[in-house]
Amino acid sequence: MKPLAVDRSPEPRPAGCPLRIAMISEHASPLAPLGGRDSGGQNVYVAQVARHLGRLGHRVDVFTRRDSPTLPAVIELDERVRVIPVDAGPAAPVRKEELLPLMPAFTRFVARHVRRGGYDLAHANFFMSGLCAAELKRELGLPFAVTFHALGKVRRLHQGAADGFPDARIAIEERIVREADAVIAECPQDEVDLITLYAAEPERLVTIPCGFDPREFAPGDRLAARAALGLAPSDKVVLQLGRLVPRKGIDNVIAALARLPGDLRARLLVVGGESRDPEPALTPEIGRLREVARMEGVADRVEFVGSRGRDELRDYYVAADVFVSTPWYEPFGITPLEAMACGTPVLGANVGGIAHTVAHGETGYLVPPKDPDALADKLALVLAQPRLAARLGQLAVRRVHALFTWEKVAARLAEAFVAVAGRRVETYAAPVAAATVVERGFDGLLAVLARARGSLRDDIVRAADLLAATFARGGKVLVCGNGGSATDAQHFAAELVGRFLAPGRAGLPVVALTADSAVLTAWANDVGYDDVFARQVQALGRPGDALVGISTSGRSANVIAALRAARDGGLATFALLGGSGGAALDLADCAVLVPSRETQRVQEVHTLALHLICELVEERVLARSDAVPVASRRQRALSQGEPHVPDHRFVPRG
Structure with a gap:
């Protein structure tokens, strides 16, 4: 492959020609355990996209901030995929809301690798990684694509004063939208938000969803999964899985549980947190949610499981009668896809990516966020009719395999990246003869x-x-x-x-x-x-x-x-x-x-x-x-x- 400085063809390279991709994800490491405050769907996205691009023959280096002094300089994640911890700030966990002052050091580190690495493009994930990619483009002429995963203006709209990110985030995102060679929207609502709130040029927008890996998530034996988790065969099990933060709306699920008819005494499993030990001292949101459950009179039916490894999640999805996710807003939402892949019907908030992935009345049901009565109605419907739940689950499996595998996602991203890699910033390129x-x-x-x-x-x-x-x-x-x-x-x-x-x-x-x-x-x-x-x-x-x-x-x-x-x-x-x-x-x-x-x-x-x-x-x-x-x-x-x-x-x- 020719280095960036001398590869001058503006035509997209042939689909079979491998790319060298600098994937930037400053806080969401593909190595991190899931379910903590700052580890969730973006971590899964970065890991899976990198792996599947590697399986397509591309070479991917994932740049993520070093959060432990014991990490080696380079970690082989998969064939043709490496993770490179970036020295920027303390080699310890730092809240993502506090990372922006560390980004100049982060960018300098990545720039050194780009200068000697011969990368074809950068793929930035989140706005701070987008800032790094924009600086690389300005300094070195490296084109870039960006997936925001969440937008500051949308977050500010829903969280108001509780939004802990600095005001500079908005201006940074606006700059990234102007300068990116491709902006990846994760669902139709994400595309609308980028156009209406950030004046994104539709010609540079590409809508590509998130996905799931069929080798990780597939239907299974429910009784066996329940036995492995210590659940009774006759239990009616509602599952909530993901990051434990207020915007995920878990309190809404607890309130809906309390509104179920008396003959539908279901139990709610809440998987996620900073550690396997579900203690409020480690995950403060657990303390708040336990108090919500106590006030709703269902404390004995809400179990906080703690975080679990990727290899353990399938049993939870398979064991559940229904999976519930009702966040206030959601740029995409990977966990509903994983539940659907396991044949479990999904009740989701009619927002963002969930409104795109869940087919209402076909693979589950969509309800308004922050509406426990509406959620309780649909919960009662699915829990009371096992045949309906089974049919929803069958159609869910069919839908996700048709539209949302990581293999399909990576193939579409690769097509977009090939087009991006064909562009070169003339300011930094060697002169080319007019002829x-x-x-x-x-x-x-x-x-x-x-x-x-x-x-x-x-x-x-x-x-x-x-x-x-x-x-x-x-x-x-x-x-x-x-x-x-x-x-x-x-x-x-x-x-x-x-x-x-x-x-x-x-x-x-x-x-x-x-x-x-x-x-x-x-x-x-x-x-x-x-x-x-x-x-x-x-x-x-x-x-x-x-x-x-x-x-x-x-x-x-x-x-x-x-x-x-x-x-x-x-x-x-x-x-x-x-x-x-x-x-x-x-x-x-x-x-x-x-x-x-x-x-x-x-x-x-x-x-x-x-x-x-x-x-x-x-x-x-x-x-x-x-x-x-x-x-x-x-x-x-x-x-x-x-x-x-x-x-x-x-x-x-x-």
């Missing part, structure tokens, strides 16, 4: 065109058919996009209102929504930019019209909102997209999806596609035997009582 830059640009475009030529031909024809049919029935076309796509929208409208190739044809009714700056700025200023195009669609669109949405990623929030408003209003929808197509793809009756994630390549192919669509639309308009102006056809259809508006869903010819 090479030009050749590289042509080569990159030709490569995308070669892939697009076969895959997009039929889609371009279908798009032209959709728009020609719109004009034929007397409808108009609305077009929207942002940035360069806004220019494409106006260009497209100009070609069809004016003429493209065919002289003498009538102008076609096409409106570029991006051209109305008064409406755009007024609505964006008064309400919000996410709905500017949707507002115009609602005002100008009529059933039988069509909307063209242009987005290089398919994740532009205002284009997605416009497509949704068009569908609701009876308009046909066509989307010109790139990358994976994002949420816009599902809202389009017809789509042209450019097979590239590079914005400039996508835009170049968009221009070609729009020109081809203009040419085909003109051919179809001129081929009509009744050369009656569009407006006259609309009036004729209305005057004769003809239904000129078909179902808005477009059906291709033939």
Whole structure:
């Protein structure tokens, strides 16, 4: 592999070419026992992602702060995966809320390794690791991706004055979002928060969930698991497992337990804490929760187990009748996935990642956080109906295997990392001949065109058919996009209102929504930019019209909102997209999806596609035997009582 300083190709490297990844996780070590105040899902994520990237052939070094003087300089975690303890501050545990002053020393240590390590990119986990990665990019030109795992503005919203992180966290996160080459959202709500609270560019956002390892978690013999844990076969067991901190909402579970009917005397196992010994002196939250249980009258039915090793958790999941997790907010939540993988139904708070992983009424149920009555209702339902619980568990296993294995997560992350590694910060790179830059640009475009030529031909024809049919029935076309796509929208409208190739044809009714700056700025200023195009669609669109949405990623929030408003209003929808197509793809009756994630390549192919669509639309308009102006056809259809508006869903010819 070529070192970063001389590997100048901007094209993503082949999928089979291994990457050298500097994974940064300042407080969440893959070596730490789980369940403590600062050890939980992020530790699992870092360990599993590193291992599975290694199994894909990539080399991963995990940089995490040294919290013990006995740790060696390098620990082999797995094949091609190492953990490198970073000397920054005392070689002892330090609360993560107090780590920010140690980050300059942490960054200097990592920078020394990066200078001699030949890394292709950094993957930062949490905002302080993101700060380190941003400094590495500024100093050394190393591109980076970031997974935040939690966002300061969301935390501050829910915890208020109890949030112990410094105010500087917000500004640091905003900088990271601006400078990261890729931002990994862990669920749809995380993506929305990043866009709305941090103005993240949708083109650099990639939504990739967390996962589970089928070799760790799978269904098993419930009676055997209960025997191993000393539980009676007839017990009704509710399980809560994870970090013991107030925001996890364990008090809500205890209150719900107290509200169960008298014939459903269930017991609650609470797994987690700073040590195997569940003492309040070691884990203060246990003391508070014991008092909650006493006040609710269920102290004899709530058992605090203490922390347990990864190899012990499966028995707890398998032994439980139901797993419960009702935090106030949750960036993702790995424990519900692990429970589902073991065939245990999950009752979860309808927040964050849990709302994405638990299929309500299919693999478990979602309830509001901080609502013990709603939780008690669902607990009673599942505990009283073993057949329902078994069916929920079966469907849970099927769902997590289809969507949430660490193998699938790592493969998607590797794809994103390959794209990141193909970018280089020009400020720190060796000079490149101008002719090479030009050749590289042509080569990159030709490569995308070669892939697009076969895959997009039929889609371009279908798009032209959709728009020609719109004009034929007397409808108009609305077009929207942002940035360069806004220019494409106006260009497209100009070609069809004016003429493209065919002289003498009538102008076609096409409106570029991006051209109305008064409406755009007024609505964006008064309400919000996410709905500017949707507002115009609602005002100008009529059933039988069509909307063209242009987005290089398919994740532009205002284009997605416009497509949704068009569908609701009876308009046909066509989307010109790139990358994976994002949420816009599902809202389009017809789509042209450019097979590239590079914005400039996508835009170049968009221009070609729009020109081809203009040419085909003109051919179809001129081929009509009744050369009656569009407006006259609309009036004729209305005057004769003809239904000129078909179902808005477009059906291709033939």
